[in-house]
Amino acid sequence: MNAREKPAAVTAERNSDQGDWLDVLVVGGGINGAGIARDLAGRGWKVLLCERDDLASHTSSSSTKLIHGGLRYLEYYEFSLVRKALQERELLLKSAPHIMWPLRFVMPHDAAMRPAWMIRMGIFLYDHLARREVLPGSSSVQLRRSPLGAPLKARYERGFVYSDGWVDDARLVLLNALDAQAKGAEILTRSPCTRVKRDAQGWTAHIQTPAGERIVRARALVNAAGPWAESFLRECTEAARGETLATKSLRLVKGSHIIVKRCFEHDHAYIFQNPDKRIIFAIPYERDYTLIGTTDVELPQAAIAGGAKAEIDAQEVAYLCEQASRYFEKPVEREDVVWSYAGVRPLLDDASGDASAVTRDYSLESNTQGAPLLSVWGGKITTFRKLAEDAADLLGEMLGQPARPAWTEKAYLPGGELSAWIGRPQRPDTDFERLVQAVQKRYAYLPEPLARRLSRAYGARISRVLGAAATIADLGAEVAPGLYEIELRYLQREEWALSAEDVLWRRSKLGLHYDAAQRARVSAWFADQT
Template identity: 65%
Template sequence: MTTVAEHPSTHRSCDVLVVGGGINGAGIARDLAGRGLRVVLCERDDLASHTSSASTKLIHGGLRYLEYREFGLVRKALQEREVLLRSAPHIMWPLRFVMPHAPAMRPAWMIRAGLFLYDHLARREWLPGSGSLDLRGHPAGEPLKRGYALGFIYSDGWVDDARLVALCAVDAAERGATVLTRTACTRATRHDAGWQATLRPATGTGTEVSVTARALVNAAGPWAEQWLKHAARNADGQPPRERRSLRLVRGSHIVVPRLFTHELAYIFQAIDGRIVFAIPYERQFTLIGTTDIEVAQPDGAEVCSDVEANYLCTEVNRYFRTEVRPEQIVWRYAGVRPLLEDHAGDPKAATRDYKLELDVEGAPLLTVWGGKITTFRKLAEQAADQVCAALGEPRPGWTHDAFLPGGDLSAFIGPATRPDSDFARFVQTVEQRHPWLPPTLTLRLARAYGSRIDRVLTDARGEAANHLQSLGEQVLPGLYESELRYLRQREWVQSADDVLWRRSKLGLHTTAEQQQALHDWFATPPA
C-alpha cells in the first residue's frame, strides 16, 4: 500500500485525482481504477474518519422517504440492496425490522401501503417481503411494553460502514490506484490540459507532493462546498462556479448494553414524526439512532450532545419495558450528513438523494453533492461514466457483479447460493480448517476479512499459522500482532484509534487500560 512517506518523489501524475476518502471517494477511486485509469486518492485523515463511519450502518431503501414522495431515491436504493449484500457477505447481511404500531402515530393503513410499495418498487430475489405480527405472541414483542399488540416486519440490510470504505480503498489500490491517507489536498489549480494539485501530509509524516491530473473529483462529503471555495482555483485564480449547495445535518447515535436477545431490529415512530432505530450491535449491545440537527459547518470532531442522547433515550423508552437511561450509554458518536439543499423546512424532510455536477470549463471537475451508503456503488458508477466521457475515454462499468475484497467465498464453500447462508457455511469451514482458533475470534476475523482470513493468520515470516502463539503477541484480548501487521501493511492503519473504532469496534470490548497497550504498540516503530 502506498503512502506519501514511501514515495520520495515530490511529483506524481495521474488521470484522475480523487479528493476525499469516505465512501463516495473510495467507491469512485475503485471504479475508475477498475476501468484502467491511473488514480490518486487522497484523504486528509484516516479512511472513513467522519461521516462514513458515523452512519446507522444500514443498507436500506429508506422506508420513511416514501412519505416525502422520494420514489426515485427509494427505488434506486432498493435496487442496490441485494447487489451490495452479494458483493461482501462478510461485512453486510440481511436484517429484519419490526415496527410496533403506535395508533397515535401513522395509521396502520398508511404503513401497510408504504410496505407494499417498499416490496414492489424494485425486484427482490431472496430478501423476504413484509408482513404483520401479533406482538403478544412473538419474540419481538417480549421487550416491548404491553400496549403494543400489532407490529409490521420487513427486510433491509446491515453493513460495517467503516470496513466497507476500507475494502473499497483496498480494491482500488489492488487495481492500480495510489491511496494516500492523512494527506490533504490544500490547493488545486485548473488549466486547460489538467489540474495541478498540492498534497500536504499530516505534520511529520512525509513530504509535500505535487500531482498533475487530467481530471479531478471532489468527494469531500460535508467539506465539498468548502473545498471548492478555499482550495480549488481556475486558471484566473477564481474558485470554480458552484451550482449546488449543501445542507449539513448532524446525526447522532448511542450504544447501550443489549436490550433484547433476538436478532431482529426495531424501527420506532418518534413523537415528532421522525423514526428511531434500535439495532442488535456487536453481540453485547444495542445501537440507537439517529437525530437530525442542522449545523453551520462540520468541525471534524462531531459529538452526540446530551440533548440528543436524552432525546434518543426518551423515544425508545416509549416502547421498551426496560428503561434506557443516559448513564447507561457506553459509546456515543455523531457525523455530519452532506444533504442536498432542497429548501425543505424540516431537516428530516431534506432529500437523501445525490447529484453529480460535472464542470468542463477547462479540465474536468466532478463534484459529488450528497449521497448515502446504500447508493454508493451506483453513484460511483455514474461518476466514473461521466469522468471517462469527459476525458474522451468511455469505458464500461464493472462493479455490479464484482466482489469486494474478501467477499468471494467460493474457495471455501464452492458456488454461492445466497449471502447469509453462504457466510454461515464459510464460518463452519474456517472452524474446520483452524480448530485452534477460539470461536469468538473465528467469527470476528471471518466477519472482518472474509475469504482473506488466511492472509491475516500468518506468522512473522508470512507463513500459515497453526496455533495462537504463532500469531505473535496478543496486544489486546483477541487481537494479535499478525492482524496488526496486516492492517498496517494492507489497510493504511497508523494509530490505535484506526483499529479500535474503524477497522473494528474492539474499543467497545476493551478497557481504557487495555487500549493503552495498543497505543503503546503503535508508538514503537515497526521492526
C-alpha cells in the first residue's frame, strides 16, 4: 500500500441503536495517542481519538523539547533504548524540518563527576550505536580558547561536543493529529471519555463532547492516557467479572523547567553534570531566552487526580538555579526566571530506587480476554513514531488483519514536505533556511521575523495560513505584535485552537514574548468569537 494514498477502511458491522461503530477508539491526545491514531488511520482503520483537554496540554508540551538518544541512559545500560532512539532521531528530523532541527551540545568536563575516559567512551558509543547521515559526530573542545567556553567559569577548561536534535513538542503532537485527520481519523478535543464497557463484540464508550454526550462502539480500545493510563483503567472501564485490566503500574515523575533571559550568545546547548549524578540542560530558546531543566520529583497519583496540571515548586527552581550557577560565570538567580513549566512523565515502574534511573522505554500491553485492549505504558517523545508503529502492528494482529503494512518511516509530517518550495531536499537544517528564502520571495510584504516564525510553525502549510493575502493589510487586524487575525482564524479552523492559551503557549510560544496587556488582547479576541 502506498502510504500517501488513503486506503479504504474496513469497519465492523453497524449497529445504529448502539451508537457509531469504529475500528479503534484512542483515548489520549498526547504524542503517543496522536501518533497511534495517525499510523492506524494511514493503514485504513476507522479511528476516533478523544482528548479530555487540548491536544498536548499536559506531558507532551512540557518536555525538554529534545530529539535525542539519551546520552545519560548509557550509564544505566539502557543500550537498546538508546539505540532505538538514535535510529529515530534522523528519521524525525527529516520528516518535519520546520519544527525539528539539529542541535550541538557542549559538556564541560568536571573530573569530580565522571572521568574523561568514561565520557569519551560514552560519546563514542553514542556516535556509533546507530547510523548517522545528517548529524555530525562528537569532538573535544578547549573551552578557554573557544566562544563555547566564554559563558562558563574559568575552571572548566575542557569539554566534549556532540549532536542531537530539537523539537517543538506541542506542534509535533498537532502535526500527528492533523495527519491522522487527513487520513480519515476523527479528532475530538475537550471531550473526556467518561466510561467504557467491554462486551464480546467490542467496547461501548461514553464521550462527553462540548455538544453533549456521544456514544460510540469500537472493536478495539487504545489506552494512551499518559499519566492517567492506570487510573483510566481502574476508574473508567468496565469489564467482565474477574477480568483485570490494569496489570502494570506507573511511576509519576515531575520534570520542571525554568526560562531565563539568554545566558550565552552562540547556538549550542549545554549539558551539565550535577553532584547528585543527574544532569540538566541549558538550551537556546525562543531567540531571547535560555531553557534550563529538568528535575526528577516523584509524585503520588493523587497529585494529578481530576486532570490537575503539575506545577514547579520553589525547591525545584532553587535546584535548577544552583546547578546552572555551578557552571555559568554569571549566576542564575531566582529573580531571573521569566517563565516556568512542569510536566509529569508516566514512567513504567521498573522498581528502580531513584526516579532519575527509571527506564524511559515503553511497554505495550495487549489484553484479549474480550474485545482488544492495548495500553501504552511509558515512552518518550523521540521514540513516539516507533511506539506508534509497534502499536499499530499489534492492533492489526488483535483485529485479525496483521498484513496492513507500516508506512510512517519515510513519511513527512504535515508541512514537512518542502520540495514544492525548495526543490529536492538536501539537509533538514539548510532546507529550512531555503524555505524561509522562498517564503520571503513569494510573500515579499512579510517582515523577515514574521516570515521566519510562520515558516517555523507551518512549513509548507504556510500557504494555508496566508491564503490569497497579497499585502500586510490582507492579514487582518494585528491582535498582538506579529499575530494577525488571519493566523488566528487558521488556528481556529484547522488546529483545534479555542483559547488564547492554546495559541500563546502550545501552538506557539508567543506568550513568552508578550506582556500581560498583549496576552489579554488575544484572550479578548477569542471571547469576541463566541
